[in-house]
Amino acid sequence: MNASPRYFDIDRLFARLMLAGVGSSAACMVIGLVMFLAADDLSHGTAVVTFGLMLLMLTPALRVAGAVVEAIRARDWFFVTTTGVVILLLGLTLTLALYRVS
Amino acid sequence: MITPPDAVAILTFRSRSHPVQLLITSATIALVMGAGAVAGCLGALLGIGGGVFLVPFLQFVVGLPLNVAAGVGLMTVIATSSVVSAGSAGRRLVNLRLGMLLQVAASASALIAALLVVRLPQTILYLMFSAVTAFIALLMLSRLERRNVILDASVEPGTLGGRFYDEESGREVVYRTRKIPAALGVSLAAGFVSGSLGIGGGILQVPALNAWCGVPLRAAAATSAVMIGVTAVSSAPLYFARGDLSAPLAAAAVLGVLVGSRAGFWFGGRASAKWLKLLMAGVLGFVSITYIVKMLP
Numbered sequence: 001m002n003a004s005p006r007y008f009d010i011d012r013l014f015a016r017l018m019l020a021g022v023g024s025s026a027a028c029m030v031i032g033l034v035m036f037l038a039a040d041d042l043s044h045g046t047a048v049v050t051f052g053l054m055l056l057m058l059t060p061a062l063r064v065a066g067a068v069v070e071a072i073r074a075r076d077w078f079f080v081t082t083t084g085v086v087i088l089l090l091g092l093t094l095t096l097a098l099y100r101v102s
Numbered sequence: 103m104i105t106p107p108d109a110v111a112i113l114t115f116r117s118r119s120h121p122v123q124l125l126i127t128s129a130t131i132a133l134v135m136g137a138g139a140v141a142g143c144l145g146a147l148l149g150i151g152g153g154v155f156l157v158p159f160l161q162f163v164v165g166l167p168l169n170v171a172a173g174v175g176l177m178t179v180i181a182t183s184s185v186v187s188a189g190s191a192g193r194r195l196v197n198l199r200l201g202m203l204l205q206v207a208a209s210a211s212a213l214i215a216a217l218l219v220v221r222l223p224q225t226i227l228y229l230m231f232s233a234v235t236a237f238i239a240l241l242m243l244s245r246l247e248r249r250n251v252i253l254d255a256s257v258e259p260g261t262l263g264g265r266f267y268d269e270e271s272g273r274e275v276v277y278r279t280r281k282i283p284a285a286l287g288v289s290l291a292a293g294f295v296s297g298s299l300g301i302g303g304g305i306l307q308v309p310a311l312n313a314w315c316g317v318p319l320r321a322a323a324a325t326s327a328v329m330i331g332v333t334a335v336s337s338a339p340l341y342f343a344r345g346d347l348s349a350p351l352a353a354a355a356v357l358g359v360l361v362g363s364r365a366g367f368w369f370g371g372r373a374s375a376k377w378l379k380l381l382m383a384g385v386l387g388f389v390s391i392t393y394i395v396k397m398l399p
Binding site for chain 2: 018097
């Protein structure tokens with residue numbers, strides 16, 4: 001069973017990390033949008049907003065990282081394999097995006 | 103370039119063959135933010151991400167090309183997913199073992215869809231999407247009264263099942279997951295829809311997991327809420343790389359969704375499963391008709 005108290009602690013830790021990620025990303029987007037709407041700083045505003053969006057894209061990846069930690073601590077090799085493949089797929093997407101294969 | 107006095111910026115997108123120019127004013131940003139708030143509220147309630155409402159809105163009302171609307175949709179799906187899945191932490195509603203197995207199919211499919219989407223005719227995507235949503239809406243309506251929980255908590259849930267405390271029945275419930283190949287197939291479809299149309303793949307996953315695989319609606323929605331974010335991240339970087347992501351509009355939509363999804367999550371624990379199913383069927387029917395109408399000349 002995966003109902004041990006330790007499992008819950010990890011779950012809550014990663015939940016806090018994700019909320020922190022979303023919070024800082026939202027802060028960047030608010031600041032960037034204000035700069036954008038002020039219309040005197042279009043490029044910097046867009047850059048700050050884009051940074052916020054990139055932070056946002058990191059948060060689900062964080063959840064998968066949490067799943068890997070859970071899987072390894074539970075010595076659940078089936079779970080380790082599936083989460084490992086998901087991380088590889090995310091890495092492949094990022095690589096294709098960086099090299100603009102699209 | 104001559105900019106009208108109320109315009110903040112003119113965004114230019116490369117849409118298939120011809121470039122599309124869009125005037126962004128503070129009113130546009132406010133409109134997208136408000137739409138994001140409504141979409142986020144409904145999305146969090148249903149566990150499907152806000153994209154399903156927002157993408158058609160951005161196409162019809164704001165006039166964005168589909169690929170740009172999809173890029174914005176993907177960002178709102180990620181925001182809804184992260185907030186909702188962080189909020190459900192520790193309640194054992196999320197079945198991560200099942201979710202990560204299905205995620206392999208969903209992520210691979212979303213990646214392929216993001217690579218293919220600029221080469222596929224739009225009508226094919228609309229038709230496929232409209233048919234699937236109509237089918238699932240009918241499926242949900244036919245299963246309104248059914249509950250997929252075993253109220254005897256001593257039953258062994260098996261490797262891909264789960265147990266959680268259900269607020270509606272007031273006790274711990276156990277479920278087994280059936281028909282894993284069907285769930286994997288639906289995840290492939292969900293990943294493709296997410297990667298090509300920018301809506302949360304949960305729109306397919308939640309009803310299928312609930313109706314076919316025996317996962318209780320709330321556990322299906324919570325598991326799907328985690329998955330849709332990971333699925334969206336499997337294609338969003340390609341939208342970024344292609345230049346199909348309008349950063350100011352995406353940020354406006356995301357901020358709206360963050361506010362809206364908080365409200366939706368607050369309602370979510372209080373609404374009955376039957377009410378959720380009815381609402382979801384209505385939403386799916388509306389989306390289906392929207393895309394049929396959009397296909398007409």
